[in-house]
Every structure is written in C-alpha cells, then in structure tokens.
Amino acid sequence: MDNYKNIHLGSLIKQAIEHQEIEMFRICNFFKCSENEVIEMCRQESLPTDVLLRWSKLLEYDFFRLYSQHLILYSPPARNNQSESPKSKSNNLHRFRKNIYTKEIIDFILEQISTGKMTRAQIIEKYKIPKTTLYKWISKY
Known part of the structure; x- marks a missing residue:
C-alpha cells in the first residue's frame, strides 16, 4: 500500500481475494452470505470491526494494522504538558x-x-520521526 492516509478497505480486500485466488463460494460460506453481499463489502470504504476481523482471519492479513500505521504517520504529535492535572495522569493508558x-x-x-x-x-518534519531514528533506518535497511 502506497498511501496510508486514504484507506479503502473494500478495494484492499478485493485485491487480497484476487491475489490469493479465493473462490467466491468459499467466501460466501465463510460469511454465510450471498455473492452480492460480498461484492457490496468490496465496494465499501469502511466496514464494521466484526466484519473486518472475519476478513482478516479469512485472508490471513491484519487489516487493522492499516489503521495503526495511519495513526503513526498522521496523528498529531502528543503534547508534553509538564503541568498535567491528576485527572489526565490517570488517563495515560488511553494515550496513543x-x-x-x-x-x-x-x-x-x-x-x-x-x-x-x-x-x-x-x-522528519511531516511525520515527526526523530532524525537519529531515520538515519538508523537508512543505515540498517
């Protein structure tokens, strides 16, 4: 995937189906739905998480990772507030x-x-990746 900013799950699922050459019959049995419903899922830009989880299992690919990668690249940088309130400190578990x-x-x-x-x-500017991290990747990979 070249662009993690615009995620169209249906088209990615369709590509995976074609790449793995999975028969429509098998997909319909797995989802217990009709061929038209499968085709409609492949047209959708987003899908409910339970459906996406089933696609991930069938196609043996973690489609949720696409969203994680989007967050890494496009989420705003975290604020470093030294004067955090006690309420916000208890919420550290939910920070990305x-x-x-x-x-x-x-x-x-x-x-x-x-x-x-x-x-x-x-x-470095767009994705807020530390300079040392980027240079380590370049030398390592």
Whole structure:
C-alpha cells in the first residue's frame, strides 16, 4: 500500500481475494452470505470491526494494522504538558504511543526517500520521526 492516509478497505480486500485466488463460494460460506453481499463489502470504504476481523482471519492479513500505521504517520504529535492535572495522569493508558514503527511503516518511509518523493528533512518534519531514528533506518535497511 502506497498511501496510508486514504484507506479503502473494500478495494484492499478485493485485491487480497484476487491475489490469493479465493473462490467466491468459499467466501460466501465463510460469511454465510450471498455473492452480492460480498461484492457490496468490496465496494465499501469502511466496514464494521466484526466484519473486518472475519476478513482478516479469512485472508490471513491484519487489516487493522492499516489503521495503526495511519495513526503513526498522521496523528498529531502528543503534547508534553509538564503541568498535567491528576485527572489526565490517570488517563495515560488511553494515550496513543507514536514511537512504535512497524516494518511496513519503515519501508514506506524509506521508499519515499529512495524514490525522491520526499527528502529526509520533509520526512522528519511531516511525520515527526526523530532524525537519529531515520538515519538508523537508512543505515540498517
């Protein structure tokens, strides 16, 4: 996937079905639905989580990861408020940790650099990736 900003689940599911050459009969049996319902799911930009979980199992691919990668790349940077209130401190469990980079994210970033779509400085500025982290990826991969 080239663009983690715009996720169209239906088209990604359709690509996976075609790539794995899964028969419509098997899909319909798995979901207990008609062929038209499967086709309609492939047209949808988003799907309910329970349906997406079933697709992930059938196609043996974690479609939820696409959203995690989107959050890593496009969520606003976390604020570093030193004067946090006690109420916000108890809510640390719900904070999104931006410093978890998957192999797919690293590949995506390095591809942006290698193809000339973005410079190193642009990557650092846009995605808030630390300079040392980016240079480690470049030397390692």
